[in-house]
Amino acid sequence: MSVGFLGLVGQGILTAHSARGLQGAERSRLLTQHALWQVAGLALVAIAIWAVYQSKEIRGTPHFTNLHSWTGLATLALATLTPIGGALAFGKTGLLQLFPKGLQPVVKTAHRNAGVVTILVATAAMELGLAMPTAYQGALSRWMQVIIGIVAALIAYRAWCSDPEAQRSKAQ
Numbered sequence: 001m002s003v004g005f006l007g008l009v010g011q012g013i014l015t016a017h018s019a020r021g022l023q024g025a026e027r028s029r030l031l032t033q034h035a036l037w038q039v040a041g042l043a044l045v046a047i048a049i050w051a052v053y054q055s056k057e058i059r060g061t062p063h064f065t066n067l068h069s070w071t072g073l074a075t076l077a078l079a080t081l082t083p084i085g086g087a088l089a090f091g092k093t094g095l096l097q098l099f100p101k102g103l104q105p106v107v108k109t110a111h112r113n114a115g116v117v118t119i120l121v122a123t124a125a126m127e128l129g130l131a132m133p134t135a136y137q138g139a140l141s142r143w144m145q146v147i148i149g150i151v152a153a154l155i156a157y158r159a160w161c162s163d164p165e166a167q168r169s170k171a172q
């Protein structure tokens with residue numbers, strides 16, 4: 001599930017990233033794809049948290065007692081708020097026009113940064129979950145932690161430190 005979440009949200013972030021600097025129908029198509037990837041990722045994380053919550057209810061064990069469960073809850077909160085920011089930032093929804101012109105870039109930047117923070121908090125939840133005594137599988141867990149860490153760092157690096165618009169104009 002974690003890997004699915006990272007895969008879907010990561011793919012979604014890279015799709016939005018490739019829309020930077022584009023205009024018109026192509027940008028709108030890529031951002032619509034981005035929104036769909038992200039909603040699918042959010043659905044996965046919500047199902048997983050619901051399943052774990054139900055299983056704890058059945059076993060009568062207490063909820064939210066460790067760092068993994070708190071970061072998981074923070075992931076759910078961010079993965080709910082960030083798409084709302086995305087809907088505000090997306091010209092196609094018409095909501096961006098509700099903000100004064102000067103504030104519109106701020107709404108977009110806030111969504112972009114919230115998106116990267118969401119994936120980083122989700123990654124922390126995955127890393128902590130893999131180390132939990134009930135999930136730990138020795139070397140397999142360690143390798144999964146390393147791979148998840150590298151994938152998340154690459155996505156965050158791409159979103160925060162690379163500029164496809166500048167690369168495109170250099171190539172022309």
Ligand code: HEM
Binds near residue numbers: 013035
């Ligand atoms: C958990 C859900 C989401 C995450 C983690 C997320 C993350 C991101 C990130 C990291 C970027 C910046 C990519 C880059 O330029 O490098 C971005 C851009 C964008 N996202 Fe999302 N997003 C989410 C949901 C949504 C949804 C549901 C929508 C639309 C309904 C949306 C609309 C947009 C738009 C319009 C941009 C471009 C903003 C701009 O012009 O700079 N996002 N998103």
